[in-house]
Amino acid sequence: MEFVQWHPTALIPSGILISEAARAEGAYLVNREGERFMKRYAPQQMELAPRDVVSRAIAMECKAGRGFMWKGKLCYVGLDIRHLDPSRVKERLPLLLETVKTYAGIDPFSELIPVAPAVHYFMGVIHTDLHGRVLDPYGNWIKGLWAAGEVAAVSVHGANRLGSNSLSECAVWGRIAGEAAAKYALENRSGAVEEYIRAIAEEEERRILYVLGRRETGGIPAAHVKSASQKVVTKGAGIFRNAESTAEAIAELVKLMNNFRNININDTSRIYNMELREVIELDGMLQAAYALLLGAYLRTESRGAHYRIDYPKRDDKHWLRHTIVYKYGDSFIAAYQPVKIEGWPPEMRQY
Amino acid sequence: MKYKISVRRFRDGVQFVQTYIIEAPPTTTVLDALINIREDLDGTVAFRYACRMGVCGVCAVKVNGRPVLACTTKLGDLGSHEIYIEPIQDKNIIKDLVVDI
Numbered sequence: 001m002e003f004v005q006w007h008p009t010a011l012i013p014s015g016i017l018i019s020e021a022a023r024a025e026g027a028y029l030v031n032r033e034g035e036r037f038m039k040r041y042a043p044q045q046m047e048l049a050p051r052d053v054v055s056r057a058i059a060m061e062c063k064a065g066r067g068f069m070w071k072g073k074l075c076y077v078g079l080d081i082r083h084l085d086p087s088r089v090k091e092r093l094p095l096l097l098e099t100v101k102t103y104a105g106i107d108p109f110s111e112l113i114p115v116a117p118a119v120h121y122f123m124g125v126i127h128t129d130l131h132g133r134v135l136d137p138y139g140n141w142i143k144g145l146w147a148a149g150e151v152a153a154v155s156v157h158g159a160n161r162l163g164s165n166s167l168s169e170c171a172v173w174g175r176i177a178g179e180a181a182a183k184y185a186l187e188n189r190s191g192a193v194e195e196y197i198r199a200i201a202e203e204e205e206r207r208i209l210y211v212l213g214r215r216e217t218g219g220i221p222a223a224h225v226k227s228a229s230q231k232v233v234t235k236g237a238g239i240f241r242n243a244e245s246t247a248e249a250i251a252e253l254v255k256l257m258n259n260f261r262n263i264n265i266n267d268t269s270r271i272y273n274m275e276l277r278e279v280i281e282l283d284g285m286l287q288a289a290y291a292l293l294l295g296a297y298l299r300t301e302s303r304g305a306h307y308r309i310d311y312p313k314r315d316d317k318h319w320l321r322h323t324i325v326y327k328y329g330d331s332f333i334a335a336y337q338p339v340k341i342e343g344w345p346p347e348m349r350q351y
Numbered sequence: 352m353k354y355k356i357s358v359r360r361f362r363d364g365v366q367f368v369q370t371y372i373i374e375a376p377p378t379t380t381v382l383d384a385l386i387n388i389r390e391d392l393d394g395t396v397a398f399r400y401a402c403r404m405g406v407c408g409v410c411a412v413k414v415n416g417r418p419v420l421a422c423t424t425k426l427g428d429l430g431s432h433e434i435y436i437e438p439i440q441d442k443n444i445i446k447d448l449v450v451d452i
Binding site: 016095098099103105222265266267269271272275 | 391393397404449
């Protein structure tokens with residue numbers, strides 16, 4: 001869970017992605033001084049360096065005070081397409097032009113596009129095997145359960161996904177998991193499920209109906225807990241991490257998890273209840289955030305998207321392994337599994 | 352800028368119009384205004400949205416009588432501080448602005 005990919009160029013302030021295609025077509029990234037700062041971080045690849053490198057570079061420029069400020073609170077840099085041929089841009093990047101005009105209200109042929117890194121993709125999440133089957137912490141398949149796409153950690157991406165690979169992941173494992181699930185369903189037509197799975201499902205249903213039936217007044221709005229948790233995780237395990245920041249964030253997050261118990265829900269209807277869905281999502285979000293922070297705190301090295309200021313080097317001797325976080329009662333437990341390397345051992349990353 | 356946003360609501364077979372007053376810059380989209388209403392004023396108002404960037408079409412609603420995408424329509428471009436939001440036409444309404452698509 002600790003490997004979170006930041007996309008370097010999200011539009012300010014909406015957070016809508018400005019595709020890598022812009023930089024592939026030759027767009028520059030510039031700081032407030034008009035300097036193509038990537039020359040300091042990746043002199044060969046420049047703007048086309050991997051996402052984690054570019055995101056860290058932008059964050060470094062901001063730390064050094066060379067970024068622009070949006071409303072005095074959000075640091076960003078400029079994406080410059082002014083030197084590109086407008087007719088080619090119109091042909092190759094129509095969505096970019098439309099998005100920038102609608103959501104930033106600027107003309108990218110005469111002004112810089114304001115961009116900053118934004119959380120984009122989770123390399124980890126649900127532990128699965130190569131067939132997309134969901135595994136428990138001991139490596140046993142949880143019968144009848146598959147995961148595919150971003151939510152699954154098949155481990156094709158390692159600690160750092162390359163652009164577009166999520167699409168192939170969806171296509172490949174979507175098919176593998178889909179076919180396997182269909183086959184399983186055909187072979188198990190009786191609909192009988194194992195007793196313990198039925199018990200879990202019933203418990204979950206009771207939990208949700210309990211939330212729906214509370215009908216309390218007062219309490220804390222879910223949106224507040226959500227925005228507070230976003231701040232906590234960004235601060236504790238954002239682009240740069242260290243032992244102190246992640247430990248503090250864990251403590252803060254535990255407080256929010258306690259607040260979550262006092263969340264108020266106004267909509268008690270059983271039809272298209274957005275509020276209930278948001279509260280259930282928030283519950284999952286808080287637990288995922290805990291797993292993320294715990295993994296980031298324990299991993300005392302830097303690898304791919306996980307960058308620890310206090311441990312800036314990759315440490316294959318100790319850390320060539322997967323973090324598996326699972327719940328035991330109300331406690332979160334972190335376990336580790338070795339990474340199986342077949343064919344291509346990881347090399348030194350140099351830019 | 353102050354906006355008076357009226358939402359045509361429908362729940363449990365009952366239709367009514369509910370009005371909210373919000374304070375927002377004119378660059379705010381209709382979708383963001385609805386999200387603000389949900390988060391700050393009334394968590395029970397329901398609508399659909401997904402991509403938030405004018406691609407998927409799920410947030411289509413009628414604003415001041417015209418069918419639009421809530422996420423690409425800005426409050427300041429509507430030419431009025433009074434905004435009336437209703438579900439798109441000719442679809443069965445499931446709840447509030449959510450129709451059977």
